[in-house]
Amino acid sequence: SQQGEEDPQALSIQEGENATMNCSYKTSINNLQWYRQNSGRGLVHLILIRSNEREKHSGRLRVTLDTSKKSSSLLITASRAADTASYFCCFTGNQFYFGTGTSLTVIP
Amino acid sequence: KAGVTQTPRYLIKTRGQQVTLSCSPISGHRSVSWYQQTPGQGLQFLFEYFSETQRNKGNFPGRFSGRQFSNSRSEMNVSTLELGDSALYLCASSLSTGFSGNTIYFGEGSWLTVV
Numbered sequence: 702s703q704q705g706e707e708d709p710q711a712l713s714i715q716e717g718e719n720a721t722m723n724c725s726y727k728t729s730i731n732n733l734q735w736y737r738q739n740s741g742r743g744l745v746h747l748i749l750i751r752s753n754e755r756e757k758h759s760g761r762l763r764v765t766l767d768t769s770k771k772s773s774s775l776l777i778t779a780s781r782a783a784d785t786a787s788y789f790c791c792f793t794g795n796q797f798y799f800g801t802g803t804s805l806t807v808i809p
Numbered sequence: 810k811a812g813v814t815q816t817p818r819y820l821i822k823t824r825g826q827q828v829t830l831s832c833s834p835i836s837g838h839r840s841v842s843w844y845q846q847t848p849g850q851g852l853q854f855l856f857e858y859f860s861e862t863q864r865n866k867g868n869f870p871g872r873f874s875g876r877q878f879s880n881s882r883s884e885m886n887v888s889t890l891e892l893g894d895s896a897l898y899l900c901a902s903s904l905s906t907g908f909s910g911n912t913i914y915f916g917e918g919s920w921l922t923v924v
Binding site for chain 2: 736742743744751798801
């Protein structure tokens with residue numbers, strides 16, 4: 702059964718705008734990680750947030766985690782065309798689970 | 810530092826055959842995990858190995874198996890291939906088991922097509 706879902710499924714924005722994607726999960730988690738995947742390639746690690754953290758920043762990325770709502774969000778500020786990719790949340794419960802992914806298109 | 814290396818990158822197999830995929834983790838990483846990615850099912854966890862022992866397992870049939878060697882390199886085997894096994898198989902490594910909160914680093918994947 703699907704343990705994680707992301708929304709929106711697809712997002713199209715202009716370069717320079719901010720992009721926000723959300724991940725909701727069903728199980729209790731130890732930590733949550735966000736990954737980027739360019740078409741047909743492997744996953745690139747973006748950021749890890751532990752279950753006792755509420756917010757984390759890394760460059761243009763901001764991740765929040767609300768364990769009471771079982772949700773996380775990834776904000777990419779000042780987006781660039783190179784940010785075009787699919788973004789996945791990954792969390793550990795009794796195994797590794799992934800969200801359904803958000804396909805982000807940044808239009809130059 | 811070299812990343813996670815997977816071989817082969819692309820392969821085509823016939824139904825009923827078996828396939829072995831190889832993964833070399835980042836130097837110093839002792840945990841290797843495997844994942845299957847398909848358009849229909851998304852990313853799914855197969856299993857994780859740490860210190861040559863399978864530590865965690867996803868919900869896949871016994872046709873999917875793996876092993877880890879003393880140098881942390883890992884292989885994944887799929888026997889009696891089915892058309893539905895066509896997928897991108899991703900390997901990832903981490904310092905310790907990914908369940909302990911370590912960052913997981915992925916390879917580029919092996920594209921398997923079953924015809």
